[in-house]
Amino acid sequence: MSKFIEGDNRYQTTLFPEKLDDFVPEDSAVRVVEMFVEHLDISGLGFKAEPAETGRPGYHPRTMLKIYIYGYLNQIYSSRKLEKEASRNVELMWLTQRLAPDFKTIADFRRDNGEAIRLVCREFVMLCRKLDLLTETLVAVDGSKFKAVNNRDKNFTRAKMKRRIEEVDASIERYLSLLDDTDDQTSVAEKQSIQDKLDAMQEEMDRLKKLEVRMLEAPDKQVSLTDPDARSMKCRGNGVVGYNLQTVVDANHHLIIAHEVSSDGSDRAQLHNMSLQAKEVLGADNIQVLADRGYYSGKELLACERDNIDAIVPNSRTSNNKALGLFDRRHFIYKADDDEYECPAGERLSRRTKMNQNGMLMHRYWSSNCGQCHLKPQCSTGKERRVSRWEYEDTLERAQKRLDSLPTAMSVRRAVVEHPFGTLKQWMGSNHFLTKTRKRVSTEASLHVLSYNMKRVMKIVGTERLIEAM
Numbered sequence: 001m002s003k004f005i006e007g008d009n010r011y012q013t014t015l016f017p018e019k020l021d022d023f024v025p026e027d028s029a030v031r032v033v034e035m036f037v038e039h040l041d042i043s044g045l046g047f048k049a050e051p052a053e054t055g056r057p058g059y060h061p062r063t064m065l066k067i068y069i070y071g072y073l074n075q076i077y078s079s080r081k082l083e084k085e086a087s088r089n090v091e092l093m094w095l096t097q098r099l100a101p102d103f104k105t106i107a108d109f110r111r112d113n114g115e116a117i118r119l120v121c122r123e124f125v126m127l128c129r130k131l132d133l134l135t136e137t138l139v140a141v142d143g144s145k146f147k148a149v150n151n152r153d154k155n156f157t158r159a160k161m162k163r164r165i166e167e168v169d170a171s172i173e174r175y176l177s178l179l180d181d182t183d184d185q186t187s188v189a190e191k192q193s194i195q196d197k198l199d200a201m202q203e204e205m206d207r208l209k210k211l212e213v214r215m216l217e218a219p220d221k222q223v224s225l226t227d228p229d230a231r232s233m234k235c236r237g238n239g240v241v242g243y244n245l246q247t248v249v250d251a252n253h254h255l256i257i258a259h260e261v262s263s264d265g266s267d268r269a270q271l272h273n274m275s276l277q278a279k280e281v282l283g284a285d286n287i288q289v290l291a292d293r294g295y296y297s298g299k300e301l302l303a304c305e306r307d308n309i310d311a312i313v314p315n316s317r318t319s320n321n322k323a324l325g326l327f328d329r330r331h332f333i334y335k336a337d338d339d340e341y342e343c344p345a346g347e348r349l350s351r352r353t354k355m356n357q358n359g360m361l362m363h364r365y366w367s368s369n370c371g372q373c374h375l376k377p378q379c380s381t382g383k384e385r386r387v388s389r390w391e392y393e394d395t396l397e398r399a400q401k402r403l404d405s406l407p408t409a410m411s412v413r414r415a416v417v418e419h420p421f422g423t424l425k426q427w428m429g430s431n432h433f434l435t436k437t438r439k440r441v442s443t444e445a446s447l448h449v450l451s452y453n454m455k456r457v458m459k460i461v462g463t464e465r466l467i468e469a470m
């Protein structure tokens with residue numbers, strides 16, 4: 001007898017044949033996937049995978065959806081890997097009832113059903129709401145940059161193009177001067193080698209010039225060769241060529257209740273759109289939204305206020321006067337009844353002119369007594385101190401009051417939003433998105449968000465309660 005634990009004899013037939021179901025524990029995540037997909041009202045979601053009328057029938061969208069949800073829950077994202085797993089992974093065999101579509105069928109399903117997959121993701125958020133897991137009113141919005149398949153060398157901005165053209169130009173100059181320096185002592189092979197290098201550089205210059213035209217035609221003066229929608233974005237460190245994934249996260253359990261993929265690296269124009277999506281999901285009359293200073297925008301705050309969304313965002317406006325050591329805006333008190341400002345010297349600044357600044361109507365206020373004021377050296381370097389007021393400045397003042405009344409708002413925001421992004425990036429590994437174009441990347445993002453939410457809910461309530469709720 002062996003001193004070690006021995007396994008079963010793989011050639012031994014068993015008295016009572018084992019079923020596939022025997023290999024899947026009762027609390028396995030795969031059972032959650034099965035129940036969730038089976039209980040989905042799939043007819044209204046718009047899946048394109050219809051059964052074939054003639055020839056071999058196609059796979060049911062539920063089967064394909066199960067494969068993808070299982071894959072993303074287990075960090076298996078590529079269609080080729082999923083094909084392999086479908087014929088060797090016992091859980092996946094159980095889930096698909098031993099159906100194993102080929103990788104192209106799997107890839108086509110994800111490509112053709114982006115909108116339906118996004119709606120499935122939303123259905124799971126609705127299930128979270130049914131389970132009372134979402135706060136009714138407090139959420140945080142944030143964006144993070146995720147890498148596209150586009151390599152940095154295959155993305156050109158104005159600055160990168162200028163640098164690259166200068167480098168190639170310098171190389172051409174160098175090879176031309178090397179050719180000039182050749183004489184009878186130089187071997188034919190050596191001359192040919194220099195000429196070949198020169199030809200290659202001139203070819204590269206032609207390619208860059210054509211790309212430059214394409215780049216300048218693009219609205220944002222940028223071109224990406226592998227994924228045309230990917231953009232160079234500022235990020236901690238070197239920056240990335242990728243997408244800006246916007247999320248709204250529930251403050252209670254850090255579930256992602258809304259998401260969107262943007263090619264715009266800035267968060268400035270995202271606050272209202274994302275907050276409104278969250279408000280609809282929560283079905284609330286009014287919500288509070290926490291966001292960082294990157295989202296501060298008068299127009300966005302006004303749109304939020306009009307839709308009954310209380311945004312809490314730190315002011316990102318910088319003051320030149322403060323930098324110069326002069327009184328800044330806070331030293332001027334607005335007197336709403338008189339529509340005037342009171343300055344540190346107690347003078348009143350009255351409304352005089354108006355101007356349009358980036359599509360915003362600004363009123364200008366000043367006093368006629370600045371010339372005689374003893375505080376002028378601390379107040380203005382000009383003839384008088386002028387103060388601008390946006391026509392909807394009261395919206396910004398209310399936003400500031402909300403922020404002042406919640407001193408811990410930004411630390412709460414950080415704690416809420418960091419969890420999902422940290423987790424998603426850890427699961428995705430060094431390559432984030434695998435598909436090209438914003439449309440397909442959005443589908444990938446929906447699958448990532450769905451699997452994140454599913455795992456999180458399983459952890460919070462357990463698989464059994466989650467299955468019961470379906």
Ligand code: SF4
Nearest residue numbers: 343345370373379385
């Ligand atoms: S310079 Fe003009 S605005 Fe400034 S404190 Fe004096 S009076 Fe007031």
